Amino acid sequence: MLKFAKNLEISKPQVEKGLTSTPKKIKPLQNKKIKMLKINILKIVLVSLFSIRSVISFADEGMWLPIYADVISGNMQKLGCKLKPEDIYNINHSSLKDAIVQVGDFCSGEIVSDKGLLFTNHHCGFDAIASLSTPEKNHLVDGFWATTIKDELRAEGLTVSILVYMKDVSKEVNEAEDQELQKAMIAGEAEEEGKYTAGVFSMFEGAEHYLMVYRVFRDIRLVGTPPEVVGKFGGDTDNWMWPRHTCDFSVFRIYAGKDNEPADYSAENIPYKSAHSLPVSIKGMKEGDFTMTFGFPGQTERYLSSYAIEQNVNSNYPAYVKILEERLAVMKAQMDADPKTNLAMASDYASLANSWKYFKGVVEGAGETGFIQTKKQQEKEFIKWVEQDEARKKEYSNLLNESEALYTNSTEIKKIENYINVAAFAPSFTGFGFKFYGLKEPLSKKEDAKSIVEQITAEMPHHFKDYLPESDKKMFASMLKLMHDDLPETQQLSIFSSKTFLKLKEKPGNSVYEQYANLVATKSMLFNEQKSSAFLKKPSLKKFDSDEGVRYILSVVELYQKSNMELYLFELQNESLQKNYIKAQREMHPDKFYYPDANSSMRLSYGQVKPYSTRNKEFKNYYTNHYQILAKEKPGDPEFDVPKKLHDLLVAKDFGQYAKNDTLNICLISGNDITGGNSGSPLIDGEGNLVGIAFDGNWESMISDLYYDPAYARTISVDIRYVLFMIDKFGGAKRLIDELVIKN
Numbered sequence: 054m055l056k057f058a059k060n061l062e063i064s065k066p067q068v069e070k071g072l073t074s075t076p077k078k079i080k081p082l083q084n085k086k087i088k089m090l091k092i093n094i095l096k097i098v099l100v101s102l103f104s105i106r107s108v109i110s111f112a113d114e115g116m117w118l119p120i121y122a123d124v125i126s127g128n129m130q131k132l133g134c135k136l137k138p139e140d141i142y143n144i145n146h147s148s149l150k151d152a153i154v155q156v157g158d159f160c161s162g163e164i165v166s167d168k169g170l171l172f173t174n175h176h177c178g179f180d181a182i183a184s185l186s187t188p189e190k191n192h193l194v195d196g197f198w199a200t201t202i203k204d205e206l207r208a209e210g211l212t213v214s215i216l217v218y219m220k221d222v223s224k225e226v227n228e229a230e231d232q233e234l235q236k237a238m239i240a241g242e243a244e245e246e247g248k249y250t251a252g253v254f255s256m257f258e259g260a261e262h263y264l265m266v267y268r269v270f271r272d273i274r275l276v277g278t279p280p281e282v283v284g285k286f287g288g289d290t291d292n293w294m295w296p297r298h299t300c301d302f303s304v305f306r307i308y309a310g311k312d313n314e315p316a317d318y319s320a321e322n323i324p325y326k327s328a329h330s331l332p333v334s335i336k337g338m339k340e341g342d343f344t345m346t347f348g349f350p351g352q353t354e355r356y357l358s359s360y361a362i363e364q365n366v367n368s369n370y371p372a373y374v375k376i377l378e379e380r381l382a383v384m385k386a387q388m389d390a391d392p393k394t395n396l397a398m399a400s401d402y403a404s405l406a407n408s409w410k411y412f413k414g415v416v417e418g419a420g421e422t423g424f425i426q427t428k429k430q431q432e433k434e435f436i437k438w439v440e441q442d443e444a445r446k447k448e449y450s451n452l453l454n455e456s457e458a459l460y461t462n463s464t465e466i467k468k469i470e471n472y473i474n475v476a477a478f479a480p481s482f483t484g485f486g487f488k489f490y491g492l493k494e495p496l497s498k499k500e501d502a503k504s505i506v507e508q509i510t511a512e513m514p515h516h517f518k519d520y521l522p523e524s525d526k527k528m529f530a531s532m533l534k535l536m537h538d539d540l541p542e543t544q545q546l547s548i549f550s551s552k553t554f555l556k557l558k559e560k561p562g563n564s565v566y567e568q569y570a571n572l573v574a575t576k577s578m579l580f581n582e583q584k585s586s587a588f589l590k591k592p593s594l595k596k597f598d599s600d601e602g603v604r605y606i607l608s609v610v611e612l613y614q615k616s617n618m619e620l621y622l623f624e625l626q627n628e629s630l631q632k633n634y635i636k637a638q639r640e641m642h643p644d645k646f647y648y649p650d651a652n653s654s655m656r657l658s659y660g661q662v663k664p665y666s667t668r669n670k671e672f673k674n675y676y677t678n679h680y681q682i683l684a685k686e687k688p689g690d691p692e693f694d695v696p697k698k699l700h701d702l703l704v705a706k707d708f709g710q711y712a713k714n715d716t717l718n719i720c721l722i723s724g725n726d727i728t729g730g731n732s733g734s735p736l737i738d739g740e741g742n743l744v745g746i747a748f749d750g751n752w753e754s755m756i757s758d759l760y761y762d763p764a765y766a767r768t769i770s771v772d773i774r775y776v777l778f779m780i781d782k783f784g785g786a787k788r789l790i791d792e793l794v795i796k797n
């Protein structure tokens with residue numbers, strides 16, 4: 054995880070991106086309005102063909118709040134869905150939603166047995182699996198299958214949230230004087246004295262608000278995982294690409310107290326019995342079959358102006374790509390040199406590599422698809438619409454001009470913010486060091502610093518527990534150079550003009566940045582537990598001021614403060630423009646039922662199994678098969694090796710009940726609309742059966758967080774038959790298969 058300076062209100066950049074990322078904000082429609090819309094929909098269907106298109110063109114696009122299943126139900130049924138809205142979301146009896154979970158705050162998953170058995174992605178379980186591994190007992194490398202229920206391993210820190218209910222609270226929030234306070238109060242009350250965890254999610258930039266109430270389970274155990282080379286087959290080379298052959302799943306179990314409610318870890322806890330678990334169908338899917346995904350998408354920005362998008366793809370994202378590339382190279386060198394470091398960094402590395410390729414893909418995709426031009430065309434139509442009416446003119450005529458000005462003028466300040474967040478705070482000592490910043494004022498004013506000292510002291514062991522000072526030093530040196538080279542003269546860190554730094558002389562094989570990093574690492578308490586501890590026992594201004602690591606932190610804070618006001622004003626203006634723009638877009642198409650941008654709240658999306666082709670490539674098949682794994686196999690290669698046991702099973706075609714004929718299906722694609730956070734979501738057929746586990750998107754749809762193009766946007770899922778084959782034939786974990794309800 055990246056460490057960010059929260060107290061400074063330096064916003065978390067969208068750097069951890071991808072299907073494993075975390076979210077932001079949202080927006081749908083008030084009840085009243087929805088009823089109106091439904092009537093409109095009817096009317097329009099009767100009136101003109103063109104309008105029918107605008108209502109049903111959402112065949113695959115859209116991340117819908119499950120409480121609105123009734124609104125989209127007609128369209129879903131046309132595509133072959135047999136489920137009724139109340140089978141999907143219902144709070145009076147069990148429904149599909151009871152089997153859908155959020156894993157941590159970054160992934161999705163599904164309950165597949167009445168004993169709380171949970172499927173999610175391998176890349177979602179990655180961190181837990183790595184933490185449970187040692188170089189000697191390496192579950193990441195070898196895979197793991199708990200032989201009996203007693204052998205299931207506690208995944209400390211991992212939580213699973215299950216939605217109890219959601220509710221439109223737009224009216225109460227919008228009418229309140231202090232909306233944030235109102236939201237907190239609504240959520241607080243819904244928690245029923247700690248029974249639940251609740252939050253109010255705002256959608257459409259604050260036009261609508263929804264209360265979400267969860268049970269959060271804290272005793273989660275690892276049940277099984279394939280070896281990394283299978284669960285991440287194709288590695289970073291194949292990541293974000295179709296065709297795919299990755300068995301991206303892992304298995305956990307949710308444990309509850311005796312009352313079936315969330316409880317702290319205890320050996321006495323029992324497997325959670327949920328109101329619904331997904332049956333599994335091994336019949337196989339055909340092209341055109343209905344599919345639904347159900348999960349917790351993190352963040353999309355579908356309603357942005359072309360100017361905002363241009364700033365992202367021309368400036369912000371290329372900066373992320375550059376900095377992440379550098380960070381990955383430094384990490385890789387450390388990881389390759391030592392197995393322990395390798396394990397310690399594996400999870401962060403995977404997640405940064407995923408983000409790096411994501412941003413690269415969006416930048417490339419923007420160039421290739423020309424979707425920004427499409428957005429610009431839509432903006433022209435928007436302007437025309439505004440000009441047709443005096444009231445609209447008054448309200449919206451400056452909107453896009455202001456957006457253009459805002460984004461053109463903020464490119465540089467955003468760059469500084471990005472470098473501070475993604476480069477300056479990349480070394481892990483900075484996260485710990487940032488806490489020391491709080492001591493500056495009390496120490497210089499000779500005020501009481503006791504509570505801050507206590508806080509830092511309490512966190513210190515945690516920071517130093519797995520701290521790798523040598524690697525951190527290398528990261529520091531490389532980030533210093535990047536900051537120095539890339540930021541304008543007037544926006545440099547002040548340490549670069551300090552006496553200490555200026556004294557250093559460039560030497561072959563030992564740059565000034567390396568020398569400076571070395572100096573900080575040798576002298577600063579931020580690199581050394583004893584020194585930190587000694588300081589914290591007797592904090593003095595003199596020691597604080599003369600610590601070179603602290604000086605670095607202060608210089609980053611200083612640079613941030615220089616741009617602070619401008620960034621704050623940018624956010625303020627941006628928020629209000631964006632709110633207005635979404636409002637206007639919805640007014641322009643009153644016949645459309647809009648879905649809110651993803652914000653980590655529960656959503657479903659529906660579509661169909663289907664292949665796609667581009668100008669240069671044609672993917673005739675919507676699925677991949679095991680022959681292609683054998684063709685891709687590269688013995689000894691970390692990304693494309695195939696474990697001997699798997700190789701032999703595939704060659705012998707020993708597929709059990711999981712294949713018809715001689716072919717084992719591996720992955721499949723469908724038009725479902727998903728994004729980061731959806732990882733691990735079930736792919737569900739028209740009857741509510743689990744048929745796959747969603748884990749990625751395709752390269753041609755990298756821009757889909759900004760613009761969904763039905764021609765190219767595909768969800769990649771691992772076929773459930775490959776998953777069960779791995780559990781049963783490869784893992785020998787027959788006891789897990791016996792827990793499932795299998796339809797064939």
Ligand code: ARG
Pocket residue numbers: 070071072073176285287288289290292293403406407729732748749750
């Ligand atoms: N691209 C996938 C996502 O964003 C993650 C796939 C993980 N695999 C990998 N090779 N990094 O969720």
